[in-house]
Amino acid sequence: MDVRDDATQTPSPVTDDAPPAVSRRLRLITVIATFGGLLFGYDTGVINGALPYMTDDLGLTAVTEGMVTSSLLLGAALGAVVGGRLSDARGRRRTILTLAVLFFVGALGCTLAPTTAVMVVARFVLGLAVGGASVTVPVYLAEVSPAERRGALVTRNELMIVSGQLLAFTSNAIIAQVGGESGGVWRWMLVIATLPAVVLWFGMLVMPESPRWLASKARFGEALEVLKQVRSRQRAEAELAEVSALAVKEEQEKLGGWQDMKATPWIRKLMFVGFGIAIVQQITGVNTIMYYGTQILTDAGFASDSALTANIANGVISVLATFVGIWLLGRVNRRPMLMAGQMGTTAALLLIGVFSLALPAGDGRAYAVLAMTVTFLAFQQGAISPVTWLMLSEIFPMRMRGFGMGVAAVVLWLTNFVIGLVFPSLVSGIGISNTFFLFVVAGVFSLAFVKRYVPETKGRSLETLEAELRARYS
Helix, strand or coil: CCCCCCHHHCCCCCCCCCCHHHHHHHHHHHHHHCHHHHHHHHHHHCHHHHHHHHHHHHCCCHHHHHHHHHHHHHHHHHHHHHHHHHHHHHCHHHHHHHHHHHHHHHHHHHHHCCCHHHHHHHHHHHHHHHHHHHHHHHHHHHHHCCHHHHHHHHHHHHHHHHHHHHHHHHHHHHHHHHHCCCCCHHHHHHHCCHHHHHHHHHHHCCCCCCHHHHHHCCCHHHHHHHHHHHCCHHHHHHHHHHHHHHHHHHHHHCCCCHHHHHHCHHHHHHHHHHHHHHHHHHCCCHHHHHHHHHHHHHHHCCCHHHHHHHHHHHHHHHHHHHHHHHHHHCCCCHHHHHHHHHHHHHHHHHHHHHHHHHCCCCHHHHHHHHHHHHHHHHHHHHHHHHHHHHHHHHCCCHHHHHHHHHHHHHHHHHHHHHHHHHHHHHHHHHHHHHHHHHHHHHHHHHHHHHHHHCCCCCCCCHHHHHHHHHHHHC
8 A cells, every 4th residue: 555646646726716705704714613723722732831730739649640631632532533423413513513512611620620530520521622623623624625725724723723732831821920829820721711612602603514514415505505605606516516426426335434444445444544644643742742841841950930931932833833834735745744744853852862861950951952842843733733634634535524534533632642641650760861762763653654655635626535545545
């Protein structure tokens, strides 16, 4: 299943001379839907600064600290597959509305948690929403977007994720400065997440359903009306004809679930590729930086308050790198961009390990490690993460797109869960340098996987891409 890049086979994207009102509508849909990404980012990033204060109030040990952090990830694994299934059955828009309620309830539960057990349960509920959003929002954006803008628009969700993380890091630092050592300061850090959840819910009330989901349910008239909101009339009619033909074919084949994954060879191979892409994104160790960045910087030599402030640099570079990633996705192919990101992250992790081992404790080591975490995030958020979520939203067949991405996201979140759970124990047992060296080895294997198995997806409509992948893997 060796897949090579072949830019000569990439068709020229179809242009769409849509009126300005249509472009504005598409932008509005993108902004509202990606509040799900903002919540994803805030709720995964806020624990970074809240954890040290929470540890004293709730009496956390190394084990319960890992449980509080990773319970969200376990919830996200379940939320991804349930959210994917739900979005295929009931629609992308209705699923996002449900997720907004879960985001609100989970954030409020975390804020008010009186004990570690309640915090773990509330973080699990929050994880259900995060996992569901990680699947449903990119699929919704991919299905609404024209082929030539799909990379840029789907990647806006990644921009909102890292913006949410930056918001978390910044608000954590401000609240810590204002609240000082007063008890319960972490509760103010957590409650902020309820606000974007309200915006997401009210915003999605007036957003349209995915036209491709409507077509998959034989609701072709409604699909055309939605396409007319985000395309020129001529483009909408031509695109509906292509989508409808594929919907009829998939209905005849009854594509849509576990049975198809087991019984259809080309879908099995696609799932293998999807699982691999998901694992590749996580075993760079990105979320050790997101969840434990403050602790890593403290270990490198920063004081606690300085580490919180310095950690904002990680959030800033993530946002800036994602802007660069969006720009690159319109100009270069996905696969080489993913490989370049892996080479950069692997080199940065190697240097974090070397500096932590070789440099004496003090400002020199602290700033060297900070420089490498920033470099790592530049490659991760500028290349690996946007390509991962984009490709997972593209490669699966229309009738099982939510399900397929959901199952791949389960693998992603379970990998994330395992890393989040064991990272504190690994650092405690073998030291931070050896822990990062393990990630370096994983990065080498990841690079080999992408080079051999991952296909190119740039420049095709979702329907053309599906036909190509069906032919390639059959």
